[in-house]
Amino acid sequence: MLGKLAKWLKVLGFDARFFSKIEDDDLLALAREEDRILLTKDTGLIEKAKDVETLFLESEEWQDQVQQVIGHFNLKEKGAPHT
Numbered sequence: 001m002l003g004k005l006a007k008w009l010k011v012l013g014f015d016a017r018f019f020s021k022i023e024d025d026d027l028l029a030l031a032r033e034e035d036r037i038l039l040t041k042d043t044g045l046i047e048k049a050k051d052v053e054t055l056f057l058e059s060e061e062w063q064d065q066v067q068q069v070i071g072h073f074n075l076k077e078k079g080a081p082h083t
Helices: 003-011 024-033 043-048 062-072
Strands: 038-040 054-056
Touching: 003 062, 024 038, 024 043, 038 043, 043 054, 054 062
Parallel strands: 038 054
Antiparallel strands: none
16 A cells, blocks of 8 residues: 555655555564654554554555655655755
8 A cells, every 4th residue: 555655765765664464563563673653544553553653644646645754754855955
């Protein structure tokens, strides 16, 4: 569901991981272990993620998802010149 988002975050220079199949508990354990932010469209997963930072992605379109992530976290592309 978020494979294209992960791909484009990587293209833009951000550290992103994606799993096409992983159990919720394993994903949450990995997020805790690696101190990662969980990006998801799964409201049930967000409810389980009490101690993991999460962002609910509103759009089905990867372009909108990239913009939401960059805007929400106030990110700049890694290779982009800072002005």
